[in-house]
Amino acid sequence: MVSGMAGLRERKKEQTRRRIAEVALRLFAERDFAAVTMTEIADAAEVSRATLFSYYPTKESLVLADVGAEDLAAVVTARPAGSTPLAALRGYYRDLAAGPIAELDREATVTRLGVIFASPALSAAANSLLYRQRERLAAALAEEYGERVAAIVAAEVTAAVLTIQERYFRRLVDGADPVAAGRGLADDVTLAFDLVERGVAGA
Amino acid sequence: MVSGMAGLRERKKEQTRRRIAEVALRLFAERDFAAVTMTEIADAAEVSRATLFSYYPTKESLVLADVGAEDLAAVVTARPAGSTPLAALRGYYRDLAAGPIAELDREATVTRLGVIFASPALSAAANSLLYRQRERLAAALAEEYGERVAAIVAAEVTAAVLTIQERYFRRLVDGADPVAAGRGLADDVTLAFDLVERGVAGA
């Protein structure tokens, strides 16, 4: 079985997986995250409850499955020789702001983020996804900065990045023009890394 | 009814409240947070399940009830005229490291923190407590730095502070001498605020 060949099995699974997530998101947007039960989602997606849980192990993962898939530690360890870790992270987010994020379907993105921001449980879950990233980033940074500084810098970077993402999404949800919001995001990335590198005094 | 007069009612409630938390912490330390049920805790504390939940609305709150009670936003708004917000925060944590934290009962502190660190659910809950602090700190900082910078700086500060607290507690749990750990904490506070103020380049 060649990987990527995608037999009927794989295709149907992928299809079901997407259908479930879409149905769930629609329900969460209509009512509220807390007000929708897993049983309702299973019914609406026409799968059994057990199957639903086999695709998405938690209710939160229905919304956050592909969030936080990024790997900051890898960005650092795979950076070109001669560049600093912070320069590599800065470049990573600059590219992200210019490309992938700007090209997302605006409607869907706004819906999803509206749901996340409206639910304390989801916000908290998104938050703890980043928490694990932090630990791995700290390990990757330790070589360059030493363990002590690395721990703090990793915390600063992940927190700052979360904040500017929130700001970006908040603008979108509030109805800002996507292009302008994208520019704002790029500016925020610059500011955030300037702050980390040179501090409040120097930025 | 004068506040602080503490009639029998209040005293008994306070007593029950403490007994419940102590019993719960002991059970969590013996086994694991996830392995202890609320029913067991109620039985061991000799109250009904309903009463248990009326004292502590969630399982996490049994451990985290008095964590995160600090108010960083107030530290900033109540700072002496002429000082910067960051100087005020730095001073607040310097004093904390020198005084209150150093004087906690070591045994109890270590037990509690061992429980928190051993449980992903508790770590995540502690994390989201700080998340709310962040938003209020950002609002307090906005006057001085503008909204954009304030949001990022607030994120950096809260994340950095959490990190150095974790480092301190980790040292304690690992059996470090409390006095030495306290000195390490004070050093970390200095480093963290140096990083925020002057950046990686300048610290």
Added chain:
DNA sequence: GTCGAAAAACAAACCCAGTCCAATTTTCTG
């Protein structure tokens, strides 16, 4: 002390997320 009101504690039924398992159906492979 006693009475009535307020507060606290209680038991029991209930909801929902998440787990487990054994039985069944669907897909793949030879």
Added chain:
DNA sequence: CAGAAAATTGGACTGGGTTTGTTTTTCGAC
């Protein structure tokens, strides 16, 4: 087509958290 492997299913179960109506305890006034 046969049989193995994977996916789906129903259903029972655990445990956190809520709700409701009842009983017990405390309190303040007399």
